[in-house]
Amino acid sequence: MCNNKFLIVGLGNPEKKLEFTRHNIGKFFVNRIAEEYGGTNWITKNSYGGSVSLLNYKVKRREIIKGKKGKKNNNFDSEKILKENQNQSQNEINLKNNIIEEQQELNEQLENKNNEVTFQLYFLKPKYYINESGKGILKAVKKFDIPNENVIIIHDNLDKKLGHVQLKECGSANGHNGIRSTIECLGTDKFYRIRIGIDRPPKTDKNKAIYNTLVGDYVLEPFKEKEFIIINNEIFNKVIDILKELAYKKMEQLTNKIS
Helix, strand or coil, X not given: CCCCEEEEEECCCCCHHHCCEHHHHHHHHHHHHHHXXXXXXXXXXXXXXXXXXXXXXXXXXXXXXXXXXXCCCCCCCHHHHHHXXXXXXXXXXXXXXXXXXXXXXXXXXXXXXXXXXXXXXXXXXXXCCHHHHHHHHHHHHHHHCCCHHHEEEEEEECCCCXXXXXXXXXXXXXXXXXXXXXXXXXXXXXXXXXXXXXXCXXXXXXXXXXXXXXXXXXXXXXXXXXXXXXXXXXXXXXXXXXXXXXXXXXXXXXXXXXX
């Protein structure tokens, strides 16, 4: 199913004091991205599942007609055809010229048709704690009629270093309770995740229970100043690039479907 609506979710706990903690990096990025593109008007309703900001984002196709290696697919070389047919009758040459003109006209029409798509981006900050964030996502999906495959969740990833950003299209929760909650509520794992590395704390104790407590405290700590520099520059640019690539991908699906 193709649809021009996206739900971009930032996972994070709702308490103000936890706003800039490691576990809230998804929520931080949803705020940052929405602000960057003019989505500053947030509306909070229970039926939305949290706070929602809507903006329209226009995407132009990078290359309309693609052949091998990304080149335009134009199989008609007028000069070559005319040279090959110098000894043919004028009627045959005229016929081939007409074919050339028709193909060129078709190419122009295709280049001008479906050249731009406007996506509706719904940014969501769920009102629930991370472990129950799927409840808010389900409400938003139903309210705004957004297909599961157009849901993009931005969240923290303990297993990667700070600065690492990864797109995951579907699959298990990989131990993240917010993703687990979403899979349970939506009844599917077929949605996008942008996983942002926050690193793990060093293992100072071999006792698993003690280390798990240490990890729990670690994700609720605020980022350090030097970490925020990386987040606001390197990581932000990577996240934007991923979102743009997804938009191009969806645009190709939409335009190919209606061409």
